[in-house]
Amino acid sequence: GESVGLHLPTLSVQEGDNSIINCAYSNSASDYFIWYKQESGKGPQFIIDIRSNMDKRQGQRVTVLLNKTVKHLSLQIAATQPGDSAVYFCAENPWGSGGGADGLTFGKGTHLIIQP
Amino acid sequence: EAQVTQNPRYLITVTGKKLTVTCSQNMNHEYMSWYRQDPGLGLRQIYYSMNVEVTDKGDVPEGYKVSRKEKRNFPLILESPSPNQTSLYFCASSLSWAGHFGDGTRLSIL
Numbered sequence: 001g002e003s004v005g006l007h008l009p010t011l012s013v014q015e016g017d018n019s020i021i022n023c024a025y026s027n028s029a030s031d032y033f034i035w036y037k038q039e040s041g042k043g044p045q046f047i048i049d050i051r052s053n054m055d056k057r058q059g060q061r062v063t064v065l066l067n068k069t070v071k072h073l074s075l076q077i078a079a080t081q082p083g084d085s086a087v088y089f090c091a092e093n094p095w096g097s098g099g100g101a102d103g104l105t106f107g108k109g110t111h112l113i114i115q116p
Numbered sequence: 117e118a119q120v121t122q123n124p125r126y127l128i129t130v131t132g133k134k135l136t137v138t139c140s141q142n143m144n145h146e147y148m149s150w151y152r153q154d155p156g157l158g159l160r161q162i163y164y165s166m167n168v169e170v171t172d173k174g175d176v177p178e179g180y181k182v183s184r185k186e187k188r189n190f191p192l193i194l195e196s197p198s199p200n201q202t203s204l205y206f207c208a209s210s211l212s213w214a215g216h217f218g219d220g221t222r223l224s225i226l
Binding site: 041 | 151206208
């Protein structure tokens with residue numbers, strides 16, 4: 001069954017505000033997590049990843065937080081822009097380094113809507 | 117430019133008529149996968165391949181076949197398509213864990 005899920009199917013934010021997209025996972029053995037962005041008519045695009053030996057990782061305008069105690073993952077997008085409008089998926093690899101895209105389990109996605 | 121290319125991008129066909137969706141990557145990746153994406157169900161893996169001539173079932177392999185005769189190509193074959201295979205399909209390739217995805221193939225089986 002689905003082991004990775006999103007708390008909200010749709011998130012609406014004002015342009016310029018920060019966005020926080022949440023994800024819960026159930027497999028405590030998972031040691032690698034990824035956030036993807038999917039724009040309309042396109043395939044998922046890698047945003048940022050994090051391993052289970054970290055609790056925070058930052059990229060350009062994005063931060064991923066991992067709370068292993070409650071099995072929770074979040075994606076923070078700073079100063080949200082119109083181009084951030086997309087569906088965001090979290091994914092986990094419960095098999096650790098044995099994976100590749102073959103080992104990923106995806107959440108159902110959150111649609112981020114940017115209000116002008 | 118690193119690319120995963122799927123063809124066709126759109127196809128409408130009829131039940132029982134064999135079809136093949138091609139997937140090609142130019143990154144020399146060993147891992148390749150096929151997913152289907154359905155509303156409310158997210159991305160589900162159909163088949164994956166860890167290298168040439170090595171393929172394995174994912175979560176929803178029924179009704180599909182794949183082959184991996186060369187590293188760059190990983191076609192998805194529907195021998196006898198049925199309406200429940202109407203979906204959006206994505207091919208992905210990866211070197212380590214995070215996949216590069218193609219832009220999708222929308223199949224409609226009537």
